[in-house]
Amino acid sequence: MNKKRVLVIPFLLLNGAVILAALFKGIQISLGYYPLIGLNKISLTNYQQVLNDPFFQKSLGYSCYLALTATFLSLLLGLLLAFLLLKVKNPWLHKIISLPISLPHIIVALMMMQMIGQTGIISRFFFQLGWIQEVGQFLLMIHDSGGVGIILVFLYKEIPYVAVTTLAILQQLQLGYIEVARNLGASSVRIFFAVILPMIQKTLFTLFIILFCFTFASFEVPYLLGNPSNQTVALTAYDLFTQADLTTRPQAFALNLVMSGICLVVAAVALVISRILPGGRKTS
Amino acid sequence: MKRSSKRHYFLLLFAAILVILPLLLLFLWSVSAKWMYPAVFPQVFAGSVYQQMLNEPNFWPAVLNSLLIAFAVTIVTIIIALPAARYFAFQKRLSHRLVEIMIYLPLILPAIAIITSSQVLFLQLHLTGTFFGMILIHTYLCLPYAMQILLESYRNLGEGYSLTAQTLGADSWSIFWQITWPLLRPGITTSAMLVFIVSCSQYLPTFFIGGGKIVTLPLLLLPYANNGRFGLASSYSLIFLGCTMLGVFILKLMIGGIQRGTKH
Numbered sequence: 001m002n003k004k005r006v007l008v009i010p011f012l013l014l015n016g017a018v019i020l021a022a023l024f025k026g027i028q029i030s031l032g033y034y035p036l037i038g039l040n041k042i043s044l045t046n047y048q049q050v051l052n053d054p055f056f057q058k059s060l061g062y063s064c065y066l067a068l069t070a071t072f073l074s075l076l077l078g079l080l081l082a083f084l085l086l087k088v089k090n091p092w093l094h095k096i097i098s099l100p101i102s103l104p105h106i107i108v109a110l111m112m113m114q115m116i117g118q119t120g121i122i123s124r125f126f127f128q129l130g131w132i133q134e135v136g137q138f139l140l141m142i143h144d145s146g147g148v149g150i151i152l153v154f155l156y157k158e159i160p161y162v163a164v165t166t167l168a169i170l171q172q173l174q175l176g177y178i179e180v181a182r183n184l185g186a187s188s189v190r191i192f193f194a195v196i197l198p199m200i201q202k203t204l205f206t207l208f209i210i211l212f213c214f215t216f217a218s219f220e221v222p223y224l225l226g227n228p229s230n231q232t233v234a235l236t237a238y239d240l241f242t243q244a245d246l247t248t249r250p251q252a253f254a255l256n257l258v259m260s261g262i263c264l265v266v267a268a269v270a271l272v273i274s275r276i277l278p279g280g281r282k283t284s
Numbered sequence: 285m286k287r288s289s290k291r292h293y294f295l296l297l298f299a300a301i302l303v304i305l306p307l308l309l310l311f312l313w314s315v316s317a318k319w320m321y322p323a324v325f326p327q328v329f330a331g332s333v334y335q336q337m338l339n340e341p342n343f344w345p346a347v348l349n350s351l352l353i354a355f356a357v358t359i360v361t362i363i364i365a366l367p368a369a370r371y372f373a374f375q376k377r378l379s380h381r382l383v384e385i386m387i388y389l390p391l392i393l394p395a396i397a398i399i400t401s402s403q404v405l406f407l408q409l410h411l412t413g414t415f416f417g418m419i420l421i422h423t424y425l426c427l428p429y430a431m432q433i434l435l436e437s438y439r440n441l442g443e444g445y446s447l448t449a450q451t452l453g454a455d456s457w458s459i460f461w462q463i464t465w466p467l468l469r470p471g472i473t474t475s476a477m478l479v480f481i482v483s484c485s486q487y488l489p490t491f492f493i494g495g496g497k498i499v500t501l502p503l504l505l506l507p508y509a510n511n512g513r514f515g516l517a518s519s520y521s522l523i524f525l526g527c528t529m530l531g532v533f534i535l536k537l538m539i540g541g542i543q544r545g546t547k548h
Contacts, residue, residue: 004374007367011427014364015390018424022401029404081299087292096300099307102478102528104485106502107521110509111306114313114518119321121309127322135321160303206384210391217394220487224509234396241400241492256397267392271381 023260030253037246046254056236056255060262063232066147067216070154074211075204077155078162085163086170100160108153109224116149117142142225149225154215162207169200198279205274212270213263233259313518333515337523342499347527350500353415354483354531357422361479362472364423365430370464372431373438387431390424396488398424403492413495421489426482430475437471469540476539477532484528501527 028034032043050056085094100108114120123138132138142149173196181191219234226232231239233255240252274280313319314333316326337343372383390398402421403412411417445467449459465472487502494500501524508517 004371008371010364011368011431014420014424015386015427018398018402018421019389019393021405022398025405026397026401081296084292084296084299087289088296090293090296093296093300096303097296099303102481104481104502104524106485106487106505106509107310107524108306110505110514110517110521111310113509113512114309114514115306121324124322124324128324156303156306202381206388210388213392213394217396219396220506224506234394237396237400252400256394256400259394260397263392263394267385271385 023257026253026257026260029250030257032250034246034250037249039250046250047258049251050254050258056233059231059233059236060258062147062230063216063234064262066150066154066222066232067212070151070158070215071208071211073151074155074158074162075208078159078207079166079200079204081159081163082166082170085167086174097160098164100157101164103157105153105157105218105220106224108156109149109221112149112153112156112225113142116152143227145227145230147222147226147230150221153221153225154211154218158211158215162211165207166200166203169203173199193278197277201277201279202274205270209267209270212266216263216266217259310518310521313514314522316515319515333519337516337519340504342504346499346501346504347523349498350484350502350524350527351531353418353422353498353500354480354528356415356419357426357483358476358480358535360419360423361426361430362476365427365434365475366472369431369434369438373435374443383435387435388428391428395425399489399492406493412493413497415498417493418490418498421493422483422486425486425489426479429478429482433471433475433478434468437468441467466540473536473539476535480531480535481528484524484531 030046032039032041032046034040081097085097116122118135118138118140120142123132123135126132126138127135141152177195177199178191181195186194217234218232219238222232222235223238226235237252237255237259240248240255312326315329315331317330317332318328319326372378372387385392399421406412406417406421411420441464445463446459449463450456454462484500485502486500487506490498490500490503494503501520505517505520505524508520
């Protein structure tokens with residue numbers, strides 16, 4: 001038994017070392033201890049600045065909006081797609097549907113520009129059909145303030161991911177639970193809440209946590225498709241870090257830790273909700 | 285009944301077309317030499333974009349670096365994840381949820397926060413711009429993916445086979461090679477492929493930890509995509525996809541040949 005436990009050590013060591021070291025450095029510098037540029041007074045001013053500055057508040061809010069929208073839509077549409085995959089058993093279609101999971105976000109963002117950008121293929125078709133007379137008339141969906149392009153990139157990547165992940169559990173549902181419930185006279189709504197939801201909610205909440213945290217802090221997609229006046233937190237942090245002036249660093253680290261805190265709180269809340277819901281306490 | 289199944293089929297077909305269409309567009313852009321605005325189809329087809337890409341001095345180093353780092357990361361990740369996943373799968377003290385959270389922590393914590401903090405630390409340890417530093421940070425980011433799949437595989441496999449072998453007197457080394465490895469091969473292959481792809485796609489860790497010395501394909505691709513140079517960006521994307529397919533193919537061969545035997 002002891003010998004087996006030794007085998008987890010490399011995993012714990014690597015994860016623990018990276019996380020703790022990063023956290024320690026982050027906390028140290030964000031509290032104002034940064035000898036490299038002559039800072040060595042411990043204070044909370046950086047956190048106050050980050051939390052009170054309207055610019056930071058705006059980017060935090062914008063990131064939350066993007067992450068929540070993309071995540072909820074991905075979960076909903078991914079689940080619907082999973083039901084379709086369950087019904088249609090064409091291996092080729094299954095392969096094609098799971099393709100986006102392995103495409104990097106940068107490439108998907110590029111494809112999105114080529115599709116729905118103002119000079120994209122859809123705009124070109126609209127022009128040929130005479131629905132628009134010049135480029136500018138095409139609806140702005142890339143670099144727009146609503147982040148439509150950003151959300152679409154995440155949907156393209158995440159809907160198949162949700163579908164493939166939930167498919168395995170939905171297959172268990174086919175073992176007859178739904179038919180039994182229906183024979184016993186349960187309505188569709190009742191079947192969903194009493195049979196389907198308890199079986200899949202844990203996976204859905206895990207997916208929610210992973211997708212939310214990823215979208216919330218993602219960098220490449222908003223960097224390529226974002227609106228200059230609406231920055232996401234990751235972009236703000238990136239800007240603060242890549243400046244030659246090192247004095248913005250402590251603020252950047254404070255922002256990092258605020259971001260990490262938000263992700264951890266969202267994860268914790270999601271876990272608690274999942275535990276309260278039917279099926280949450282079942283171990284396995 | 286018949287009609288509704290037909291409708292399902294067409295809906296899924298529609299979804300598949302939505303997936304494929306942007307990829308076709310990517311290909312068209314990479315082989316077009318001229319494609320001005322209102323034209324729906326490229327006006328001039330040519331391979332000039334690829335020529336331009338091949339002439340770039342950073343092109344081959346980027347390809348080699350991408351492949352080299354991804355291979356190293358895949359091997360290290362699998363070596364770390366296999367025993368850890370085994371332990372987590374068969375232990376009874378921690379709940380499944382807790383194990384899940386431990387595994388997913390690198391996905392929950394914002395990557396940019398961990399990477400930028402690590403950069404400050406790595407600078408002090410002289411690890412920025414080294415392959416060691418890159419492999420370390422990539423492995424950290426790839427471990428959750430490998431752990432998730434391997435944990436599931438171990439749980440499906442169960443402890444029965446290895447316990448039987450143990451009772452018959454096999455030592456743990458031969459249990460691993462004779463029983464676990466062949467039975468777990470599909471899971472190991474899947475996780476290795478995923479880790480390879482994830483490692484290849486990383487931009488931020490390469491940007492911050494690579495310190496400008498290590499160039500990979502995403503690092504070259506991002507500026508072109510950002511400047512609206514669709515042709516070059518598309519050809520880089522396709523080369524990138526080719527590289528990952530090559531790597532995945534080699535990994536498949538390495539981990540146990542083309543899959544044979546039991547098929548579910």
